[in-house]
Amino acid sequence: MASLIEILLVAAIILVLVWYLVGRANEKGETMPVAVKKRAVGVACQSNLRQIRQAIMMYKDQNDDELPSSLSDLTDYGVGPGLTQCPVGKVPYVYDPATGTVHCPYPGHERY
Secondary structure, rough: OOOHHHHHHHHHHHHHHHHHHHHHHHHOOOOOHHHHHHHHHHHHHHHHHHHHHHHHHHHHHHOOOOOOHHHHHHHHHHOOOHHHHHOOOOOEEEEEOOOOEEEEOOOOOOOO
């Protein structure tokens, strides 16, 4: 009889842990797996932008402090067509050739 009670107690503890880790929503109403996935794709967008910014700096160093006229000028620096758009929203990154700044216009990614 004691073993049945122990098994039920362990099962209850496991269910509470599963609910806590998987089923609980955060302040935005997202469950843990959804929040983790959103953060992961946000990190992919940040990584793309970081690579583009580094390529802009390399271009500038090798071209007498001139900035590229567009992101397509960075193909020799490892920036291919797939890297010039947000992996989440598939919208192209916005590049300002006057300042050399690049950002993502996708909602929620503006601060990247």
